[in-house]
Amino acid sequence: MRRLPIFLVIDVSESMVGSPLRHMQEGINQLINELRKDPYALETVYLSVIAFAGVVKTLAPLMELYAFYPPRLPVGAGTSLGAALNHVMDEITQKVILSSPTQKGDYKPIVYLMSDGSATDNPDAAIARWKRDFMQRATLVSVGIGPFADLSRLSEISTSMLRLEDVKENDFKEFIRWISQSVSSQSRSLGVDLPISLDKKELPMLSLVKSLNDAAAIDENYVIISGLCAKTKLPYLLKYERAPMMNDVPYFKQKAQVYGYVGVYPLEADYMAWSDSRVNMNKIAASALMGGGGCPHCGALAALAQCGCGQIFCVNGEGVAQCPACHQEVYMSASGEDFDISRSRG
Known part of the structure; x- marks a missing residue:
């Protein structure tokens, strides 16, 4: 059975403490519950959770939905964006099965990278690596959590850049529901690489980041x-x-x-x-x-x-x-x- 690998790469830096991290924790539970109701997703989707702060770790390795247990999200100092990108690229290299003359590999993996701040390391080398080796191998969707998230460094490699302006509970639930629907659509596409839906009617809580000015954020908030x-x-x-x-x-x-x-x-x-x-x-x-x-x-x-x-x-x-x-x-x-x-x- 061909798998659809989904990687959630989540910023757990100190600025996420409080309601953003609590909503994110609840959101993972919501995502699993909603995807398990979809027989197509239940059959094909494999999910992994990667967290990054000053360091990066895989909290939940790539596994099928029925066996997935939502991990506890920690908190740490720093926002090592470059290290997070390198880590998810290593995970894709090691865990995603490529097609060969004797077998069909996994479907194109989707990475949802969510952050509320700006990088505290230098992500240039990781961004160059993604552009060179992963632009065609994976879909990267960057989501800024709150109005101060800086997505400018990811503008060169992201398929889509979105911003969740408000971190209220209802908006966050709708945001997670949108991720669930996007994943479900991909699981039903039978290998056709569908574009991520950015219809404003479907995601009123999100804004599409169109320029570097919109992507950048003040780091002193x-x-x-x-x-x-x-x-x-x-x-x-x-x-x-x-x-x-x-x-x-x-x-x-x-x-x-x-x-x-x-x-x-x-x-x-x-x-x-x-x-x-x-x-x-x-x-x-x-x-x-x-x-x-x-x-x-x-x-x-x-x-x-x-x-x-x-x-x-x-x-x-x-x-x-x-x-x-x-x-x-x-x-x-x-x-x-x-x-x-x-x-x-x-």
């Missing part, structure tokens, strides 16, 4: 701060979103960009294993961050205390606390002085 719970030693992320400048307000001059608090999110212990291990020198002034929350693991009142070693951790107020990274005891107190905080790669 979020600030992500990573911390450690002082009690459990488990990681968490604080997420801040760019606030609008207020220079148009009479008699008000805003000197610097500020970021408003979005939320604090618990992470699993494998966060560091998924993160870019390169030294990160990015900093942001504490005065640029508005608001904050408590620790999502132990419930401590403040999640934005900083040790002299640079580690962010949680505290319950003023007093002596032990840093979960360097284990030094430090006296924590409120201060009117500004200080720099290590900013994660996002």
Whole structure:
């Protein structure tokens, strides 16, 4: 039986934390449930899930729908787009069966690459490799999650570039339903390479990216701060979103960009294993961050205390606390002085 290989390549970087990652996790479950209702898809579709942040890993190898179990999506620092492209090309080379004089190979694989940010590595070599070796072997559909996703680097190799403008639950469900319908159509085509449907009536939640200006995005719309719970030693992320400048307000001059608090999110212990291990020198002034929350693991009142070693951790107020990274005891107190905080790669 000839297979239709489908690869979901998903950005699990820190900026995806919160509702985007939750919707993506639920979306994989929805996709499987919908495809299993289609007898053609059930017979031909083989699905794989690849996640990328600072590193890239296959979470679910290529397998038939009835045996597929949706994996847990992790979180890591960094958006290694070049590494993700190389990884999926290696997977196609190793797992997709080519036609030969004695057998018919798999149908042309489809890669859905979904990201909400911009690359933190250099994808030039991977893009050149795709253009040279994979442009005719596979279909790449690039989907930007949210208004700030930068798809410009993929413009040379993507069959289609789309943007999911809003990451609301209903829009995300419709987006997953569109993927399901696209895959089902391909599974029914009996090997005919059908174009991916881009009918606006079918996908009102998506916009077609037509130019490099539309594909590019501002990379400074979020600030992500990573911390450690002082009690459990488990990681968490604080997420801040760019606030609008207020220079148009009479008699008000805003000197610097500020970021408003979005939320604090618990992470699993494998966060560091998924993160870019390169030294990160990015900093942001504490005065640029508005608001904050408590620790999502132990419930401590403040999640934005900083040790002299640079580690962010949680505290319950003023007093002596032990840093979960360097284990030094430090006296924590409120201060009117500004200080720099290590900013994660996002």
